[in-house]
Amino acid sequence: MKKPDFHVSMPPHLHSGDSLKKMHFDIVLALVPAIFGGWFFFGWSALLIVALSAVSAILTEYLWQKAIGREVRVSDGSALITGILLGLILTSQNPWWIPVLGAFVAILVGKELFGGLGNHPFNSVLVGWACLSISYKDVLTNFPMPSPHFLLTPGEILSDPALISLKENGLDEIVDLPWKDLFLGNVPAEIGTACALAILLGGAYLLYKRRITWHIPFSFIASAWVFALIFQQIDPETYASPTFHILSGWMLLGAFFLATEKGTCPVTGPGMILYGIGCGVLTIIIRTWGAYVEGVPFAILLMNSVTPLLDKVKPRTVGRLKEIA
Amino acid sequence: MKRLKGISFPLETDRFASAEIEDIPLPERVILPLVTRFGKMIPIVSPGDHVQAGQPIAKGPQKWLPPLIASVSGRVSTVASWPTASGNEGSALLIESPEKDTPPPRDVVPQEDLHEIMRWIQAGDIREVDPSPMPLALRLRKPDLIPSTFAPFSPALEKPIHSLIINGIDRQPGVWLRKAMIRLYATEILESIPLLKDTTGASRIFFAVSKGAELANEFLQGLRKHGAEPVFCPNLYPVGLEPLLVPFLTGQELPPNSGGAREFGTVVVDVATALKVRGAARGEIPSLDVVVQVTAPSSGIDTLVRVREGTLIEDILASLSLSKQGLAKVLCGGPLLGTALHRLDVPVTQEIDSIVLQTEQEIIHYSNEPCMNCGYCVRHCPMKLLPNELSKNCEYGKFDAAERLDIFSCIECGICSYVCPVNRPMVQLICFGKREIEAARKVS
Numbered sequence: 001m002k003k004p005d006f007h008v009s010m011p012p013h014l015h016s017g018d019s020l021k022k023m024h025f026d027i028v029l030a031l032v033p034a035i036f037g038g039w040f041f042f043g044w045s046a047l048l049i050v051a052l053s054a055v056s057a058i059l060t061e062y063l064w065q066k067a068i069g070r071e072v073r074v075s076d077g078s079a080l081i082t083g084i085l086l087g088l089i090l091t092s093q094n095p096w097w098i099p100v101l102g103a104f105v106a107i108l109v110g111k112e113l114f115g116g117l118g119n120h121p122f123n124s125v126l127v128g129w130a131c132l133s134i135s136y137k138d139v140l141t142n143f144p145m146p147s148p149h150f151l152l153t154p155g156e157i158l159s160d161p162a163l164i165s166l167k168e169n170g171l172d173e174i175v176d177l178p179w180k181d182l183f184l185g186n187v188p189a190e191i192g193t194a195c196a197l198a199i200l201l202g203g204a205y206l207l208y209k210r211r212i213t214w215h216i217p218f219s220f221i222a223s224a225w226v227f228a229l230i231f232q233q234i235d236p237e238t239y240a241s242p243t244f245h246i247l248s249g250w251m252l253l254g255a256f257f258l259a260t261e262k263g264t265c266p267v268t269g270p271g272m273i274l275y276g277i278g279c280g281v282l283t284i285i286i287r288t289w290g291a292y293v294e295g296v297p298f299a300i301l302l303m304n305s306v307t308p309l310l311d312k313v314k315p316r317t318v319g320r321l322k323e324i325a
Numbered sequence: 326m327k328r329l330k331g332i333s334f335p336l337e338t339d340r341f342a343s344a345e346i347e348d349i350p351l352p353e354r355v356i357l358p359l360v361t362r363f364g365k366m367i368p369i370v371s372p373g374d375h376v377q378a379g380q381p382i383a384k385g386p387q388k389w390l391p392p393l394i395a396s397v398s399g400r401v402s403t404v405a406s407w408p409t410a411s412g413n414e415g416s417a418l419l420i421e422s423p424e425k426d427t428p429p430p431r432d433v434v435p436q437e438d439l440h441e442i443m444r445w446i447q448a449g450d451i452r453e454v455d456p457s458p459m460p461l462a463l464r465l466r467k468p469d470l471i472p473s474t475f476a477p478f479s480p481a482l483e484k485p486i487h488s489l490i491i492n493g494i495d496r497q498p499g500v501w502l503r504k505a506m507i508r509l510y511a512t513e514i515l516e517s518i519p520l521l522k523d524t525t526g527a528s529r530i531f532f533a534v535s536k537g538a539e540l541a542n543e544f545l546q547g548l549r550k551h552g553a554e555p556v557f558c559p560n561l562y563p564v565g566l567e568p569l570l571v572p573f574l575t576g577q578e579l580p581p582n583s584g585g586a587r588e589f590g591t592v593v594v595d596v597a598t599a600l601k602v603r604g605a606a607r608g609e610i611p612s613l614d615v616v617v618q619v620t621a622p623s624s625g626i627d628t629l630v631r632v633r634e635g636t637l638i639e640d641i642l643a644s645l646s647l648s649k650q651g652l653a654k655v656l657c658g659g660p661l662l663g664t665a666l667h668r669l670d671v672p673v674t675q676e677i678d679s680i681v682l683q684t685e686q687e688i689i690h691y692s693n694e695p696c697m698n699c700g701y702c703v704r705h706c707p708m709k710l711l712p713n714e715l716s717k718n719c720e721y722g723k724f725d726a727a728e729r730l731d732i733f734s735c736i737e738c739g740i741c742s743y744v745c746p747v748n749r750p751m752v753q754l755i756c757f758g759k760r761e762i763e764a765a766r767k768v769s
Binding site for chain 2: 005009015018119
């Protein structure tokens, strides 16, 4: 038989040119403001933690893929993002082995054991963090005071992160906290969660580049705000203001970066909105009545587990008869 | 339909706003395929016969199928198997040393009698680029115009037509043939509107164009004079395809495997076809010439050529002095919907609007990476399907699950493959699943 003169394949014969590398590069770029915020308030040790976490995440993935004889796909950048994100939710006073161990668990248990990128049911970053926080609770809750490099004077109103102060000492502790400090991150906090402004910048970039859609961040934040507002209206003496809940802790980082990790969140419009609402409401519930100070990680992990169910909530196919659907 | 989904693409205004149609000289032989979308036609001439341009050369197995018409004059040398644009082979008539005759206009030009006009359109052998499940000459008739001799045909034809859509939107990114046609044949297109309005009896007429494609003021006035409503549709692929254009304009969604929009009282006619209808109704033979857009990005060629139907692609390339050197992929029918040909001696027929030539560097290679559930395909799927789940189900042979997810609603526009960041062959897997399900149904 004659060899064909030309390549033969099924349509389409064009591609958008998008790739995992480009997608992950955009996410890294979106994280740059948060990393900068960490350096600005907590100094060079913050950068060291993020770097340690990123390097050990990449190394873990590389070694694991080599060890089991799979194609090494470190260059797609997903391990880098897991590492950076894990570094951002640690504090700059953590010992060096915390990010290393966390990244190891995040990549190995959180991702690779399930079959790699796209197959892990739970957010890999939060799996690593959950392991650390359950094993080394005291080490993790060692928060440094903010010491801005320039422009700002160090915020000294709180000696603990805002949410811990709220949990342990009640509402009186945080009423004096200026919104500006909370918004800029001039409070004791984790490296990447302090500066709300930086996270919003990164989130806006992701939305602009269409790496994420508005559904999850919007419904996450809006539902948390509304849910917190309801309780504040019921009893303003006991419950913190909804805006405080949005600006403090991991809320923004969670809504823009953690809850939207590809593969662990639903992909349909209604599914994403339900997922966001679940995350938002659970966060406030855990923060207000739970044993843990921060509700975001466990809210996201819990909602990750219902993602396959939420993916079944799909819009009606165009042309499908209404009575069947 | 409230919101359209799809991919936006550059309009290429600089191309269609100035392009002219180049006539290609007749080649040494012309091949007329006997296999059409509606079945294999039966030749009514034999090898050795001399045919005149415009003469019927084959008839359909059913009475309602229009005849095939010789696009050139010449001697029929043989009836043989020949490669077709679908990548297969099918029987075809070879006409040697053709002459570019234009048949004289017929003596009697139909006037007011709609039955007569429809007979001329029927005899004109107009075939379309859009794969409609019903031939044009049937679709255009309002119920009164359907002769009883045509039975049995689809009961869909007994429904009255309420909307007529004249489609000036190109089928896919990179193709701008229809936009250029609107500019080049504005008067003729306007003249076709009352004709189409009479034969369909439609009360609403839409003239759909892409947003950003400027229409001349006189043209807009002409449209309004004929009662046609200009609609500027978002510049999104695949809004130019019937399953999306009809719901966007009329609100009527088309269920899968239906008889097309005609079943729901809407007729879609693209501008090139409207031109041919006008020609047929004026006593011309509209199907002799084919206008195709030839695009070779590496050579900087992006032009419109007019050829006689049956001209081989290699002859077109030769007269455009495009060399075969470095050519890696030949796409017949556009970059997103076309077929990749494995040879160049394929005749150009009326069903083809675009020929794209790609070099080795332009070829996309798909990967067998696992899906990472990023949801880009779900976000862009114009039919609101879950291509991620569909492709996984088809990949792992779970065809019943794919069927539950409305796999047959997929219009195979290829957007899921286009946007996939891991280069999965998404629509290819879905097509595979469809064929497997169809094969299994045949067995049972």
